[in-house]
Amino acid sequence: MAKKNQCDMCTGLCCRYFALPIDTPEDKGDYDDIRWFLCHKDITVFVEDGDWYINIKNKCRYLSEKGHHCRIYNKRPRICRQYSHKDCDYVEGEYDFELHFTSTRQMEEYIKIKFDNKRTEKQKAKKKRKQ
Ligand code: SF4
Numbered sequence: 001m002a003k004k005n006q007c008d009m010c011t012g013l014c015c016r017y018f019a020l021p022i023d024t025p026e027d028k029g030d031y032d033d034i035r036w037f038l039c040h041k042d043i044t045v046f047v048e049d050g051d052w053y054i055n056i057k058n059k060c061r062y063l064s065e066k067g068h069h070c071r072i073y074n075k076r077p078r079i080c081r082q083y084s085h086k087d088c089d090y091v092e093g094e095y096d097f098e099l100h101f102t103s104t105r106q107m108e109e110y111i112k113i114k115f116d117n118k119r120t121e122k123q124k125a126k127k128k129r130k131q
Pocket residue numbers: 001002006007008010011012013014015084085088089090091
């Protein structure tokens with residue numbers, strides 16, 4: 001997995017979730033689809049370098065009970081082999097998400113600000129023009 005002493009001190013943080021890229025949302029419906037993801041337990045959605053990801057918190061079945069070692073270390077998948085401990089989850093300050101949604105409420109508020117407030121502004125502008 002990685003440098004021995006560092007992983008020994010860790011509880012296998014990198015083996016407790018996986019994240020997959022998702023389409024960048026464009027319209028209100030797309031954002032509502034993401035809200036649907038967030039309705040599910042242990043799901044979060046984040047944006048990093050402009051790309052959107054769904055994060056699934058689900059422990060790998062091969063992580064040892066105490067979380068200190070991989071039970072299929074010699075046969076671990078490519079993704080695990082390529083994962084670098086140098087910038088892993090254990091290293092503080094590594095992640096700098098532009099956005100991180102952990103609840104449906106956060107997404108509802110985001111949708112409101114992004115779409116509904118804009119519409120209100122447009123409506124106000126229209127009204128002003130009519131006066
Ligand atoms: S998060 Fe880092 S330190 Fe922890 S097990 Fe994974 S590679 Fe090792």
